[in-house]
Amino acid sequence: MKTTEVKEEFIKLRAKNYSFDKIAEELEVAKTTLIDWQGEFKKEIKNLRAIEKQKLYQQYAMTKEAKIKAYGGLLERIREEITNRKLDTIDTKELIELSLKVSKLLDQEIEDLELIFEDDCLEEWPFTTKVEI
Numbered sequence: 001m002k003t004t005e006v007k008e009e010f011i012k013l014r015a016k017n018y019s020f021d022k023i024a025e026e027l028e029v030a031k032t033t034l035i036d037w038q039g040e041f042k043k044e045i046k047n048l049r050a051i052e053k054q055k056l057y058q059q060y061a062m063t064k065e066a067k068i069k070a071y072g073g074l075l076e077r078i079r080e081e082i083t084n085r086k087l088d089t090i091d092t093k094e095l096i097e098l099s100l101k102v103s104k105l106l107d108q109e110i111e112d113l114e115l116i117f118e119d120d121c122l123e124e125w126p127f128t129t130k131v132e133i
Contacts, residue, residue, distance in 0.1 A: 002029060010034060011041050015048035064109055071106040078102060 006027055013023045020038075024031045038045070078099045085092045 002033070007037065007041070010037055011044050011048060014038065014041075014045045015052060064111075068106065068109045071102055071109060075099065075102045075106060 006029065009027060010023060010029070013026070018026075020031050020034045023029070023034055027034075078095060082092065082095050082099060085095065
């Protein structure tokens, strides 16, 4: 019988999508045993994968917020510069094109607002917030 530590390591490695062959080699466990464990620990593996994806998403979301701030700041500076220029110069045309491009980049970073209503809240949630529309 394999130790709990070996089984926990198996779950971690499968959650990282390691192959059965690689895990068998690393943990020195028969591939058939690992396949059995896959069924036994399916829920744990899936949960660990979800946790890792959530960590990546949080990192990505922070990066997304920084992009929105940067694009917004740049767009403000471009618009100020356009306001101060005469429209009959070639450089202004290029500046307007840049403004449109940056606006498009900013639009790509904005996400739809998602509201959670009482029915969507988990039962263990300590309070409910009602949103009137």
